[in-house]
Amino acid sequence: MSLVIASQFDADFNEALARHPSRPVIVEAAADEPWASAQDADVLLVMPSPTWKRRPAPRPDPWPGRLQWVYSGSAGIDFYPEWLLDAPLVTCGRGVASEEIADYVIAAIYAQAKDLDAATVRSREEWGPKALGQVAGTTIGIVGLGAIGSAVARRGLALGAHVAAVRRSGMQPGVTGVELVATLAELASRSDHIILALPSTAQTRNLVDAEFLSRVRPGAHLVNVARGAILDQEALLDALDAGRLGFATLDVTEPEPLPAGHRLYTHPKVRLTPHISSNYLRVRHRLLEKVLDDLSRYLRGERPSDIVDPARGY
Incomplete structure (x- = not known):
């Protein structure tokens, strides 16, 4: 049968x-x-x-x-x-979809580091030197080192970045060259780009909260390709407004879609996409x-x- x-x-x-x-x-x-x-x-x-x-x-x-x-x-x-x-x-x-999501993350990192739109000149008067950021030599911190986190790690290492990660299991990374750090606080304080790539469970809800965001280095870039529930969105907005966090790229929110008029739609330090990183x-x-x-x-x-x-x- x-x-x-x-x-x-x-x-x-x-x-x-x-x-x-x-x-x-x-x-x-x-x-x-x-x-x-x-x-x-x-x-x-x-x-x-x-x-x-x-x-x-x-x-x-x-x-x-x-x-x-x-x-x-x-x-x-x-x-x-x-x-x-x-x-x-x-x-x-x-x-x-891990490879596609990892590509999205790297695209977001380069968009923030290089910001070619801001560097574009539209007249002779604007012509002149402009400083661009770097990816090589920076630290990419990954929260969650499953299929998506590992795919991001491989790309980050290939680009000359230092890659650090926190994983719940504590198991050694399957990607050679990744540094496993002990705590979220340490990862937050050391990373130029913080990537959220972990499952949404009762234990991870609002894992990235005001305490976590108080420890990030100035100008850090947060990328969430996991679930919106992992990130305390009000704490995120407070950190962006206070200048503690430099920028956020969000492909996921809580709820989805956000209510009309929500500040994340128009915040100048937020890049918001409609849960499309899996392509x-x-x-x-x-x-x-x-x-x-x-x-x-x-x-x-x-x-x-x-x-x-x-x-x-x-």
Whole structure:
């Protein structure tokens, strides 16, 4: 009997998934209650759509019922209710977009360091020497050294920057040349560019707060490509207004989108983008390849990749 997969993804993705050699049966997960489709499926393929936040559901009864596997197309699982993790197996799309997100981070670092718009001349009278910042020789501090943080680290080292990192596990970095530092305070005080690339969990909510921001070196640049909930946005605005922090590049906020008129839209020391660093449409094929490979592993009785630990929340 074919495996039944309830999917939140688009028709083209689902058609490609249906061509897997096992010929799974693909059903479209209900747009308003994607979790309801799990009662008639073996696998639930989910994505962080607004439905999960807009219509938070109480734990279905029964749950997980027939369901054997929940597969999140995103690396983060903070969009979903906690009961979703009670499925026998939960995996995620970790690593699919890490290279794209790392490119975004490096682009943000260079945009801040070189600021070619400010250096552009538009008349003969403006012609003259202008000082540009540097990347080589600066320190890039990374909070979280998973797939995204490691991809940023490799790029930073290749550009001649010193790369330091804090990671929750305390394990040695998998990237040669990265210095592992003991505390967030030390990282904050030493970094020219501070990159947030860690999961959003109950433990990391508002991890970057007024205390952290009080320790940053003057003119430092903060880049958040993780989740908005990790950063205390009011503390960020206070630090920018007081001149303790030089600039912030934010691809994520809390909530998303921000309410109309929020100060982050127009603050002169903030570059705000609408959660696009993953460049999803360009890497969608990588997610498909990952799902197909994990499906093959699962059907052979092997462990699929990137199993989520419910206790850690990632």
